[in-house]
Amino acid sequence: xxxxxxxxxxxxxxxxxxxxxxxxxxxxxxxxxxxxxxxxxxxxxxxxxxxxxxxxxxxxxxxxxxxxxxxxxxxxxxxxxxxxxxxxxxxxxxxxxxxxxxxxxxxxxxxxxxxxxxxxxxxxxxxxxxxxxxxxxxxxxxxxxxxxxxxxxxxxxxxxxxxxxxxxxxxxxxxxxxxxxxxxxxxxxxxxxxxxxxxxxxxxxxxxxxxxxxxxxxxxxxxxxx
Numbered sequence: 001x002x003x004x005x006x007x008x009x010x011x012x013x014x015x016x017x018x019x020x021x022x023x024x025x026x027x028x029x030x031x032x033x034x035x036x037x038x039x040x041x042x043x044x045x046x047x048x049x050x051x052x053x054x055x056x057x058x059x060x061x062x063x064x065x066x067x068x069x070x071x072x073x074x075x076x077x078x079x080x081x082x083x084x085x086x087x088x089x090x091x092x093x094x095x096x097x098x099x100x101x102x103x104x105x106x107x108x109x110x111x112x113x114x115x116x117x118x119x120x121x122x123x124x125x126x127x128x129x130x131x132x133x134x135x136x137x138x139x140x141x142x143x144x145x146x147x148x149x150x151x152x153x154x155x156x157x158x159x160x161x162x163x164x165x166x167x168x169x170x171x172x173x174x175x176x177x178x179x180x181x182x183x184x185x186x187x188x189x190x191x192x193x194x195x196x197x198x199x200x201x202x203x204x205x206x207x208x209x210x211x212x213x214x215x216x217x218x219x220x221x222x223x224x225x226x
Contacts (some may be wrong), residue, residue, distance in 0.1 A: 010073045011035035014096055015042070016156055016217060017066045017089070020055065021140040022171055025068065025108070026077065028096045028220040031150045038076055039147045041115040041135055044170045050106040054089065057103060065217050069109065079118055084109045096220035114173040118121040121150035126184045127177070130193060134159075134201070135173040141211075146175065151188040152224040158215040165209070176201045176209075182224040192218055 013036070015025035027040035046054065058066060070079065071087040079085055088102035106124050114135050131146040143157040153175050184192065 010033045043112040065092040072153045123149040130178040130183045132179045136169045156217045159211045161209040169192045
């Protein structure tokens with residue numbers, strides 16, 4: 001039985017690539033596949049020339065999702081704890097699948113695991129208001145929607161923060177809510193609930209900030225739920 005469970009956790013994994021100063025990887029999760037039933041955010045790095053190429057392509061195509069896949073099947077938890085993995089970089093369609101030939105192939109060095117949460121499709125309820133994980137450092141910030149019960153939606157965003165957070169060279173992750181947008185009464189949400197570009201947000205500690213959305217990535221939602 002344990003061997004069978006172990007086999008169910010081995011798979012190739014895809015990650016949305018974010019960042020302009022540091023590189024962040026958001027796993028493309030799925031509620032109903034054991035190998036992919038984790039919401040995971042990593043800080044990583046790739047070789048200098050590859051990072052320059054990624055930043056150039058991201059600047060030229062700011063609204064297109066860029067993903068990297070593991071070349072070899074792995075257990076996600078072991079990948080998170082490992083030093084590195086190798087794989088191709090692609091543009092992605094809305095399902096998270098590769099769109100065209102690889103942009104390049106590279107080795108990814110994992111610097112830090114910011115989030116590793118097991119998904120619970122039967123968790124008690126949706127949060128009252130929209131909740132996201134905000135992660136980054138200094139002027140390089142991003143959001144990833146908090147995945148509570150199923151069905152749900154995956155969304156990542158590049159943002160700017162008008163009022164400064166404490167300066168830090170270390171990447172950090174903070175749970176935030178958007179008080180003006182209800183989630184519980186609107187689920188199952190199938191389109192972007194953030195209809196404006198600017199929002200007030202509140203951290204778990206009660207700190208309030210004002211953000212502006214730069215880029216939106218609505219990706220992997222068919223696979224997430226099915």
